[in-house]
Amino acid sequence: MVRILMSKKPRRPGAKIKKHQHLKNNIMAKYSKKAGEKVEEALHEQKEGKLKSGSGKKVTSKKQAIAIGLSEARKEGAKVPKKKD
Template sequence: MARYGKSAQKSVKRAMHQKKRGQLKSGKSGKRVTSRKQAVAIGLSEARRKGAKVPRPSK
């Protein structure tokens, strides 16, 4: 069974494209995201907020 839903995949893809273009910003500070891992985390958290099928973050 798939761990992540299709909508989660789309939001991560969108975040990665934004990172590549230099348009992805993080949190309150609004600094540009340079890390690939951070871009994926932002995409997954956005998907989680939309109610997509995403496992809860590990502690």
């Protein structure tokens, strides 16, 4: 039995198929290993309650801890995308 392969059709009328969905698994890393290690370190410190922001206050937000880790990695020259304005 021969099966004809056809592109997937949307499940409902008006639904769109995502562009470049077939490339999902071939995405290159945005951050270097060094940057990943810095973020991991910052998150660990945040969980222990030892991570402090520039003003000296304790960091409680996970997002803020990640931002601090990326910032530290940037200062050390690691491959990290530019900050968004």
